[in-house]
Amino acid sequence: xxxxxxxxxxxxxxxxxxxxxxxxxxxxxxxxxxxxxxxxxxxxxxxxxxxxxxxxxxxxxxxxxxxxxxxxxxxxxxxxxxxxxxxxxxxxxxxxxxxxxxxxxxxxxxxxxxxx
Amino acid sequence: xxxxxxxxxxxxxxxxxxxxxxxxxxxxxxxxxxxxxxxxxxxxxxxxxxxxxxxxxxxxxxxxxxxxxxxxxxxxxxxxxxxxxxxxxxxxxxxxxxxxxxxxxxxxx
Numbered sequence: 602x603x604x605x606x607x608x609x610x611x612x613x614x615x616x617x618x619x620x621x622x623x624x625x626x627x628x629x630x631x632x633x634x635x636x637x638x639x640x641x642x643x644x645x646x647x648x649x650x651x652x653x654x655x656x657x658x659x660x661x662x663x664x665x666x667x668x669x670x671x672x673x674x675x676x677x678x679x680x681x682x683x684x685x686x687x688x689x690x691x692x693x694x695x696x697x698x699x700x701x702x703x704x705x706x707x708x709x710x711x712x713x714x715x716x717x
Numbered sequence: 718x719x720x721x722x723x724x725x726x727x728x729x730x731x732x733x734x735x736x737x738x739x740x741x742x743x744x745x746x747x748x749x750x751x752x753x754x755x756x757x758x759x760x761x762x763x764x765x766x767x768x769x770x771x772x773x774x775x776x777x778x779x780x781x782x783x784x785x786x787x788x789x790x791x792x793x794x795x796x797x798x799x800x801x802x803x804x805x806x807x808x809x810x811x812x813x814x815x816x817x818x819x820x821x822x823x824x825x826x
Contacts, residue, residue, distance in 0.1 A: 636814070656812055691759055
């Protein structure tokens with residue numbers, strides 16, 4: 602079974618630009634969640650999608666958005682990039698429902714975003 | 718509100734010594750999960766605890782969930798260099814994971 606795949610692995614962008622990151626979950630998983638990891642703030646929840654609907658949202662500004670497609674693949678977008686957006690962005694997939702609603706999450710390798 | 722507090726932030730031990738990290742919540746937890754992140758890696762699920770007072774073991778790792786379901790601990794017996802990494806306690810709620818600050822373990826050979 603293939604794991605969670607995130608692309609690209611590394612990205613360098615300029616302040617003010619926008620960026621789109623992609624996440625392909627494990628086959629059969631319908632929940633995809635996104636996290637920002639920085640040395641200062643640790644791992645922070647961005648949002649979670651289940652069956653193409655945003656089910657949960659963290660405390661990030663509206664510049665951070667996401668979506669999920671019918672095949673459960675997910676993208677997150679950050680517009681008007683700021684230096685502070687430099688971070689490792691991780692996505693995780695899980696079954697997301699029923700008896701497995703709170704079972705383990707499987708993380709991708711992450712996308713390392715550097716804003717200059 | 719939803720945060721989980723984790724201590725210590727860092728721990729340096731000599732190989733063979735024991736290690737413990739603690740996790741506390743101000744509210745009752747429905748479950749607690751533990752993840753390990755190796756340097757340069759991504760979080761990897763270790764275990765989930767659900768029942769009050771639950772204790773689970775994985776080889777040298779012992780996980781506990783408090784009777785009041787407000788705290789948890791991870792204890793590693795006789796650490797090895799392969800135990801190096803950051804250990805996170807995490808509360809899970811319908812696809813949303815709230816991470817503790819993590820405890821970074823360094824093991825001196």
